[in-house]
Amino acid sequence: MCGIVAGAFQDNVIPFLLYGLKQEEYRGYDACGIGFLEKKEIQIVKKIGRINSLVEKVQNLKGNIGIAHTRWATHGKNTENNAHPHMSMHRIFALVHNGTIYNYKEIRTSLMQKGYVFYSQTDTECLANLLEYEYALSGNILEAMQQMQQRVKGTYALCILNKEEERIYFMKKSAPLIIGIGKQGISLSSDIRALEQQDFSVDLDEEEYGYITKENYFIYNQNQRVTKKEKPIQKNRFQKKEISMDCYMKKEIFEIPYILENILKKYENGFSAEIINLFSQASKIVFIASGTSYHAALIGSQYFSIPTEIYFSSEFITEERKIHSDVLYVFLSQSGETMDVLKALEFVLSHKGITLGIANVENSTLLRKTQYSLQMHAEAEVAVASTKAYCAEVLLLYLLAKYDKISFCKENILLIIREIKEHLKNVESIENIAEQLKEKEHAYFLAKGKDYFLIQEASLKIKEVTYLHSETLYAGELKHGPIALIDEGFPVFLLGNKENNEALLSAREEVEARGAVTYFMTYDAKQDLGFLPLMTDFFLLAFYLAQKKGCDVDKPRNLAKSVTVE
Ligand code: F6R
Numbered sequence: 001m002c003g004i005v006a007g008a009f010q011d012n013v014i015p016f017l018l019y020g021l022k023q024e025e026y027r028g029y030d031a032c033g034i035g036f037l038e039k040k041e042i043q044i045v046k047k048i049g050r051i052n053s054l055v056e057k058v059q060n061l062k063g064n065i066g067i068a069h070t071r072w073a074t075h076g077k078n079t080e081n082n083a084h085p086h087m088s089m090h091r092i093f094a095l096v097h098n099g100t101i102y103n104y105k106e107i108r109t110s111l112m113q114k115g116y117v118f119y120s121q122t123d124t125e126c127l128a129n130l131l132e133y134e135y136a137l138s139g140n141i142l143e144a145m146q147q148m149q150q151r152v153k154g155t156y157a158l159c160i161l162n163k164e165e166e167r168i169y170f171m172k173k174s175a176p177l178i179i180g181i182g183k184q185g186i187s188l189s190s191d192i193r194a195l196e197q198q199d200f201s202v203d204l205d206e207e208e209y210g211y212i213t214k215e216n217y218f219i220y221n222q223n224q225r226v227t228k229k230e231k232p233i234q235k236n237r238f239q240k241k242e243i244s245m246d247c248y249m250k251k252e253i254f255e256i257p258y259i260l261e262n263i264l265k266k267y268e269n270g271f272s273a274e275i276i277n278l279f280s281q282a283s284k285i286v287f288i289a290s291g292t293s294y295h296a297a298l299i300g301s302q303y304f305s306i307p308t309e310i311y312f313s314s315e316f317i318t319e320e321r322k323i324h325s326d327v328l329y330v331f332l333s334q335s336g337e338t339m340d341v342l343k344a345l346e347f348v349l350s351h352k353g354i355t356l357g358i359a360n361v362e363n364s365t366l367l368r369k370t371q372y373s374l375q376m377h378a379e380a381e382v383a384v385a386s387t388k389a390y391c392a393e394v395l396l397l398y399l400l401a402k403y404d405k406i407s408f409c410k411e412n413i414l415l416i417i418r419e420i421k422e423h424l425k426n427v428e429s430i431e432n433i434a435e436q437l438k439e440k441e442h443a444y445f446l447a448k449g450k451d452y453f454l455i456q457e458a459s460l461k462i463k464e465v466t467y468l469h470s471e472t473l474y475a476g477e478l479k480h481g482p483i484a485l486i487d488e489g490f491p492v493f494l495l496g497n498k499e500n501n502e503a504l505l506s507a508r509e510e511v512e513a514r515g516a517v518t519y520f521m522t523y524d525a526k527q528d529l530g531f532l533p534l535m536t537d538f539f540l541l542a543f544y545l546a547q548k549k550g551c552d553v554d555k556p557r558n559l560a561k562s563v564t565v566e
Contacts, residue, residue: 001560009185020194028560029070035085036063069096076121088132099155249383282328300397323351335562336364434544488515
């Protein structure tokens, strides 16, 4: 989703901003833009579409103080006017924003009554004008920002240019923002990845604000200056280094065995006493997650011997929801920044629930806010479609469920890893299926019982990267309606156990009799985690089909790597 990068540098900051935007590209976006200071004027360049077209427009420009943004359209269509940075009406401020302003209509109306003119449909533009308005009243930017903080309802990471000063102001609430410190100058970003060229980072906490200059940074909380620990920035973390591949999705699928081996090594001697206590004392575990992480929770929760419940994070907060002190609330998220997950977490924390966060991204908001946290250790996942993180999540939940007998399970896990390696060596049959699906518009995925959780993930992956419309069904439900769609050549995937699959076989006959092309995929359900090699096949199928259809595999349309809006 939206990405921010900003810098106050001794030299030209524009190459750094472009590099940062490129690093944030994986998050998904529709438009991009840069704003910088030039002789006490703010210059802005915006482009719809890819960063490369912005590069062409700005590569010969120079400025030492600048802000940049990738926009994933929410409020208003994908137009240059709606792209960031947004300028205040009298061109005093320009700002970039991640997050959502809930009361923007009310602020906008009241500013319009004061004579302000708006040029975009975004919630962000009201912040630029509100800041200008407050600044006109107080004559002090930090004070104006505090006024704005009180007036605005919503979430934001903001970087602000003021045409008079060689500074970048910032504010943060419920959206990530990090300061970078390096020899070239000081920077800000919503994503540590954009700060790789810097040496140290400082995480900003809720409701902090302040400014950076070329030499220093100043953080405040309720008018008090705050000092914080600087952490060294790890370099080259996100390069396609271990396995060289043409795109991240493929690379990440091929990394699955190595990631699983790594996770096993990390946790084969068990978990900390603190984590074990959490699981041994809970009367129930409630898993909360979204998308692929939700699918991993559905399947991983099966291994626990105590009762479990699994919720979509976006559906967790209801008026009736009760939070219980003997329940463990586990939040599962690759990014650790998914807004729906963080909202559900806020809800549980506000009702004094016990929370454990499991995320892949080190230092993510989820890992910082839950009382207990575990890192997934799936290494950086860049492709928008989550593949290796799904496998990592499933394995981690399995290990947590078996925390007292991991050594007994180790052999089986290693066997599964070997099987995945074998599947990755034999991709030809998967490529062939992809070839057959190239011209299709719809597909069904059928399963029975808990295998339904697996086809949910397989179908999601196909849908998101190949745009093939796919639907999941319990095999027995087919004849109660959905079979009406089956005609000559309709692809139907059937997923099940190697044995006891009569119901699937009869579903196959029913659809084949009506001309469907069927793909019967089985796994050994007697082995714990025996489905993982099969899931790897589905991930590969999604990848090859997307590639054959000429789709942008790593950055599917309309999608974002971390969904930071509700
Ligand atoms: C699908 C996918 C999404 C994410 C979902 C949650 O391939 O990537 O469905 O799984 O947006 O993201 P995290 O796990 O970062 O909370």
